[in-house]
Amino acid sequence: MNIFRLTGDLSHLAAIIxxxxxxxKTRSCAGISGKSQxxxxxxxxxxxxxxxxSFISLYNTSMKMIYIGCAxxxxxxIYMKFKATYDGNHxxxxxxxxxxxxxxxxxxxxxxxxxxxxxxxxxxxxESVAILPQLFMISKTGEAxxxxxxxxxxxxxxxxxxxFNWIWRFYxxxxxxxxxxxxxxxxxxxxxxxxxxxxxxxxxxxxLSLPA
Numbered sequence: 001m002n003i004f005r006l007t008g009d010l011s012h013l014a015a016i017i018x019x020x021x022x023x024x025k026t027r028s029c030a031g032i033s034g035k036s037q038x039x040x041x042x043x044x045x046x047x048x049x050x051x052x053x054s055f056i057s058l059y060n061t062s063m064k065m066i067y068i069g070c071a072x073x074x075x076x077x078i079y080m081k082f083k084a085t086y087d088g089n090h091x092x093x094x095x096x097x098x099x100x101x102x103x104x105x106x107x108x109x110x111x112x113x114x115x116x117x118x119x120x121x122x123x124x125x126x127e128s129v130a131i132l133p134q135l136f137m138i139s140k141t142g143e144a145x146x147x148x149x150x151x152x153x154x155x156x157x158x159x160x161x162x163x164f165n166w167i168w169r170f171y172x173x174x175x176x177x178x179x180x181x182x183x184x185x186x187x188x189x190x191x192x193x194x195x196x197x198x199x200x201x202x203x204x205x206x207x208l209s210l211p212a
Contacts (some may be wrong), residue, residue, distance in 0.1 A: 001059075002168050008161035009063060015154035016070045022147045023077045028085040031148050033137045034078040035095050039130035041071035042099075047123035049116055090140045093133035102126045111179065124180055128187040131155065135194070138208075149208045153198050156191035159184055 023029050048064040055061060078086055106122035134152070138144045144152075163184050169175040194208075202208050 002165060002172075004161050004165040004168055008158050008165055011154050011161060012158040013063075013066065015151050015158060016067070016074075018147065018151045018154060020070060020074060020077070022145075022151065023074070023082060027082060029078045029082045030085050030087055031137070031141065031145050032078060032086075033091045033093070033134040034075070034086055034088070035091055035093055035133040036130055036137075037071065037074045037078060039095060039098070039126060039133070041068075041075050043123045043127045043130055044068045044071050046119040046126075049119060053116070087137075087141075091133060091137050092140070093136040095133060098126065098129050098132065102129070109179070121179060124183045128183040129190070131187070131190060135190070144208050146202060146207070149194075149198055149202045152191075152194055153202075156188070156195060159187045159191065163188060 019032070023032065044064075044067045048068060051061065051064055102125040103122060106118050106125055110118050110121040131152070138148075163181070166177065166181050166184065197208050
């Protein structure tokens with residue numbers, strides 16, 4: 001554990017809490033991509049199957065269970081409890097164009113050709129692009145609520161901090177994971193345009209919009 005991983009985890013947790021509170025308090029999931037949330041639920045499910053086979057620490061187990069529980073709670077709120085407020089017309093990204101290539105890549109490029117390792121690799125690749133349906137939805141609607149942009153900022157910050165975590169681990173622990181690093185770089189790049197708009201618009205009290 002190092003400061004970058006800890007703050008990355010806390011940023012990730014903050015993003016999840018912000019999203020859940022936004023939906024619950026407004027009783028609406030307007031502006032939220034249900035497809036992105038399904039992808040994140042799939043990410044956590046396939047990544048944390050090791051909960052059934054090993055125990056690392058109480059912190060590690062607790063965070064994994066929180067991520068999984070909150071992911072499915074979010075999906076439930078969007079597709080069941082507040083289904084009437086879900087904007088399916090704008091949430092139209094073809095997720096099969098992400099899941100199928102990612103599945104194929106995880107079979108071809110992994111650390112070990114075993115079921116758990118392939119599923120873990122699948123989760124790493126999928127997480128790097130899981131936010132695309134949300135960004136696509138914002139692009140189609142033309143703007144995003146401020147609270148939604150805070151959620152996205154915390155997600156992007158989490159991935160950026162994890163890049164520093166990998167750098168720290170390489171220099172101080174001699175640990176290097178090419179799959180996780182490349183996927184993390186790809187994910188961070190996807191957030192770059194959003195970061196620019198967040199700092200130049202949202203923090204100045206303006207609404208965020210992405211070019212259509």
